[in-house]
Amino acid sequence: MPVLREAIARHQRRFWGVEVDPDREVLVTAGATEALAATLLAFVDRGDEVVTLEPGYDSYGAIIALAGGRHVPVPLRAPHFQPDADEFRAAVTDRTRVILLNTPHNPTGAMLEPAFLDLAIELAHRHDAIVVTDEVYEHLVFDGRTHTPSAARPGASGRVVSISSAGKTFSTTGWKIGWLTAAPELRDAVLAVKQFLSYVNGAPFQPAIALGLDLPDTFYASTAATLQHKRDLLIDGLRAAGFGVSRPAGSYFVIADAAPLGHADAGAFCRRLPELAGVVGIPLTAFVHPDRRAPYASLVRFAFCKRVEVIEEATRRLGTMR
Numbered sequence: 154m155p156v157l158r159e160a161i162a163r164h165q166r167r168f169w170g171v172e173v174d175p176d177r178e179v180l181v182t183a184g185a186t187e188a189l190a191a192t193l194l195a196f197v198d199r200g201d202e203v204v205t206l207e208p209g210y211d212s213y214g215a216i217i218a219l220a221g222g223r224h225v226p227v228p229l230r231a232p233h234f235q236p237d238a239d240e241f242r243a244a245v246t247d248r249t250r251v252i253l254l255n256t257p258h259n260p261t262g263a264m265l266e267p268a269f270l271d272l273a274i275e276l277a278h279r280h281d282a283i284v285v286t287d288e289v290y291e292h293l294v295f296d297g298r299t300h301t302p303s304a305a306r307p308g309a310s311g312r313v314v315s316i317s318s319a320g321k322t323f324s325t326t327g328w329k330i331g332w333l334t335a336a337p338e339l340r341d342a343v344l345a346v347k348q349f350l351s352y353v354n355g356a357p358f359q360p361a362i363a364l365g366l367d368l369p370d371t372f373y374a375s376t377a378a379t380l381q382h383k384r385d386l387l388i389d390g391l392r393a394a395g396f397g398v399s400r401p402a403g404s405y406f407v408i409a410d411a412a413p414l415g416h417a418d419a420g421a422f423c424r425r426l427p428e429l430a431g432v433v434g435i436p437l438t439a440f441v442h443p444d445r446r447a448p449y450a451s452l453v454r455f456a457f458c459k460r461v462e463v464i465e466e467a468t469r470r471l472g473t474m475r
């Protein structure tokens with residue numbers, strides 16, 4: 154709906170200083186999930202390579218496989234989960250069609266540095282690839298940081314597809330309102346795929362999200378501040394329970410090491426956790442290809458997009474489980 158496409162264009166200008174034409178450079182999708190799927194199906198042909206960061210959001214591998222592409226992961230290592238520039242350079246070749254990045258990052262909460270995004274865009278130019286950035290956690294960033302959108306970096310024009318969603322910012326995941334912004338020729342290629350995936354989605358929700366995007370800065374600041382408080386509550390509780398925990402820069406996930414508690418296999422630990430403590434965590438290995446899981450074996454992703462009482466109760470239970 155024009156009202157939402159216009160609000161998305163205003164949002165890109167207001168927060169990121171990026172100008173987009175609401176009629177030619179914006180596409181509303183059924184969540185970021187459809188934006189990702191339609192983008193990969195639009196650009197990836199059989200045998201084309203897609204470079205991603207690993208661990209990574211699980212829909213990436215699935216859609217790359219559906220498109221017939223080859224998945225080329227670049228590892229993110231604990232505790233900082235930042236990609237190594239040389240490993241990334243080596244992964245991008247003339248076979249690369251898409252460089253798919255996610256910042257702030259699910260599952261690790263890491264944020265990519267501007268210099269890394271610049272390198273990705275430079276490599277995309279050199280190898281005639283495109284950069285797709287999944288920025289669904291763009292407003293969920295902590296400790297005074299600001300998100301760096303790839304579209305605002307030098308050389309981005311015509312090379313970058315930016316994907317986001319109302320789901321995280323407004324806690325409306327089930328509404329499935331996402332979007333992408335990109336130069337007209339890129340946007341049109343994705344539109345051609347969306348046409349036959351869903352044609353249209355969430356019409357009654359679209360004007361509501363348009364209103365949300367125009368909310369004052371105080372809304373965005375208080376959303377991040379509330380979540381930051383919950384992050385710190387969860388971290389303190391997990392540490393008190395004996396986990397090793399690193400502090401994420403963004404997203405709503407914390408990575409906890411269960412090894413200090415004697416659980417070297419987080420997969421087995423997470424399967425027992427509902428029974429042991431009535432708490433659910435996801436082993437980080439679920440976000441990693443089976444062949445490369447060893448370095449992540451004892452790590453668990455916990456989410457803090459929960460009420461304060463729920464976080465307190467969960468960490469209390471984890472502290473008394475044994």
Ligand code: PMP
Nearest residue numbers: 184185186210259289318320331
């Ligand atoms: N990308 C990432 C990194 C996510 O974590 C999620 C939600 N878990 C999505 C995309 C999907 O977003 P949506 O609900 O808008 O489809």
